[in-house]
Amino acid sequence: MIASVSGASRKGEPRIPVEDRLFSLVLALLATEAGLLKSEILSSVRGYAERYDPAGQNANLERQFERDKDDIRELGIPLETVESPDRPGDNQALRYRIPKGQYDLPDAVRFTPDELTLLGLAAEVWREASLSADSQRALTKLRSLGIEPREPVIGYAPRLRVRDAAFEPLRQALDRRQTVRFHYFKPGEGAARERTVDPLAVVLHEARWHLHGFDHGVKAPRTFLLSRIIGPVEAVPGMTFDPPPADIQDRILAELDELRLGNVADLAVRAGSDAEVRLGKRAVLRDEDAGVIRLHYTDAAIFADELSAYGPEVRVIAPVELRDAVRDRLAAVAGAHRDRGGA
């Protein structure tokens, strides 16, 4: 068993760091026009070649290569697979390459120091781990252009958090165009119902994350609130879909805005209260003498939660639906906190 002996002797060699192997792989695939066969990669590229066994099975190494390929693609590097014209369908004849024209940042994409400063601030916005990591990687790539940003924007610390557990799995599904399944609780329905959805866009509107997708149950597009997704978001194996139009997210935001403008609430706010100051800033109309303000809102249930927080400082005059919703909420809170004694 010569192979195993030589394999054993290699154990003493220092291991090639992962980034070294990935870097060598990217270089090799960028330099080839025709593409490299998997066997060529495993037998010659640094990080694989040291562990390559010319006589035996390289199953571990092949799995390693598959994972590396995925990692490289995740970084936005266009790693291509080319079938052999003579042997279509033959996996061993597949060639791999990274076309340089699709790898290089286009010449037209250059940034001014002011723009880089703004991008630095945009990256700082994210507190959520994966969005923050993505932003930081983008900045690293842009630093290769050698442009020094202006001094950091002093006096700002903008932050956007993502507190919905459904966000990250949905964002992944969005990128992979992967159909998902989740339980969704719609106000007015007794219990959460399972939905099967093609996620098309994820948007933040009025401080809430929304998913827009094609709902397989009703065979129509629907918009969901991430905060109403109960439990895990699961990929439906084998179900993917075509890419949606590039501007779909902007259309959804416009739709939500239209919805908001269509909903009007009249509120009586107590003079000198937090409600008067804060809700007053969002008022589209106000009658100072009567202490009444008019506001737009997107979702009655969410707005009712917000109004309920103001307790006695605000009273809904109209619409009735909102009025009832706030009263029910206040009654529920009062009921849960009123100490027994009456009964």
Add this chain to the structure above:
Amino acid sequence: MARRPTPLKAPDKLVFLLSFVPYLLEQRVVDVSEAAKHFGMSEEQIRDAVRLIATSGLPGSTGTYQPNDLFDIDWDSFEEDDVIVIVHHVAIDDAPRLSAREAAALIAGLQYLSALPENAGSASLASLMGKLTAGASAAPSRLAVAETEADESLTPIREAVAEGRQIEFDYLNARGEAGRRRADPLRIISQDADWYLQAYCHTREDVRNFRVDRMSDLLLTEEPIGDHSQVDVPDTLFQGSDTDLDVIVDVSPTALPLLADYLADSRSREVDGRLRVTLRLAHVHGLKRLVAGLPGLVTVVAPAEARAAVAEWAEGGLAGYDDATGQDR
């Protein structure tokens, strides 16, 4: 914008290597210290990367790494003067494109920044987003943040921060106390849709967070702000104090993330399908608003005064609806 050198994961290291090479080629001659500053890394991380690049290359036609297929640097400059010069390069010379996710993360971040007064309706922001889209290897993920209208106070506040001028404003605090304040504005900080000003308050003689939407009648004075370079401006919005109130609540598990800012510790135990946790708040006024705004999701267990305050708050609100027609004024 603190860029602290942190240990990187392998994919991040790869991105750095692929970005570092074109940077070095573009600069031709770079000090290690300068490169470290540019990429926000330690000098040792930079030197390690240079050593790795200098010994990397292509397997070549023979499947072995021959000198001409490898990167090469000016080793004398590097070892003696800490200066990096690439004298031979292979395979890469340009910046890599952004991934769809990377471009989307920055675009959505920029959309959020459109709430800042200087960016409102800005054409440069739109053109910058266009460049990010063009610089991505695939159409950016369909992620978007709605543009919001900035609170009108934000414009003069921004001016005051930038120019170091004192401001005066009416402020209604969370306890419901109103008063005129004079303050040295230090920093504008936001959390999601809420904007705050961190400022040295002349009345309280300390740094305070002011909610921008609770400020009104703002006056930008000609007085310069004092020297607060010795003052520690906290990085977070919520700081504990000795007078804080500990409150035990039962919370529906799905709503727990909404209380993250107020949790006194990480302990929780299950009680009838809900989680019993301890919240720490400055005062009961904040608590009653918090609990009433999460109806049915959070119930105060103890202390009794806190329960009573919430009950009174909700009942006070409910009283407004006593008359079924709403004609109670």
